[in-house]
Amino acid sequence: MERIDGLSERLKTLRQEKELSLDLIVYDMDKKYNIELSKSLLSRWENGKTSPNLYYAKYLCMYYGVSLDYLLGLTDCKTPADLLARKGKK
Numbered sequence: 001m002e003r004i005d006g007l008s009e010r011l012k013t014l015r016q017e018k019e020l021s022l023d024l025i026v027y028d029m030d031k032k033y034n035i036e037l038s039k040s041l042l043s044r045w046e047n048g049k050t051s052p053n054l055y056y057a058k059y060l061c062m063y064y065g066v067s068l069d070y071l072l073g074l075t076d077c078k079t080p081a082d083l084l085a086r087k088g089k090k
Contacts, residue, residue, distance in 0.1 A: 006073030008048035014064045015046070025063070033059050 015025065022039040029035040035056070044050045052060060061068050066078045 007051050007071060008046050010071055010073060011042075011060065012046040014066065018064070029059060029063065032063070035059050 015022075022042050025042060026037050026039055029037050037056075045052055057068060057071060061071055064071075067075070067080060069075045070078045
């Protein structure tokens with residue numbers, strides 16, 4: 001799968017901001033969403049060696065509470081509410 005620029009940095013930053021380990025994410029994704037991941041796959045996504053497909057990206061967005069636009073680097077607003085708040089300030 002082709003690498004998506006910026007996505008790997010966002011994934012790593014989101015994980016670090018929440019002080020999560022790869023092990024915990026693997027566990028949580030299985031328990032919350034019945035999604036089987038491996039530490040090595042998450043690591044490859046975070047290191048930009050590959051990118052998650054849309055199926056996994058959807059669950060990553062749900063897990064981290066961010067929009068797909070944010071995860072893909074299309075906006076710096078993590079959620080639609082952040083985007084609306086920013087537009088309201090202009």
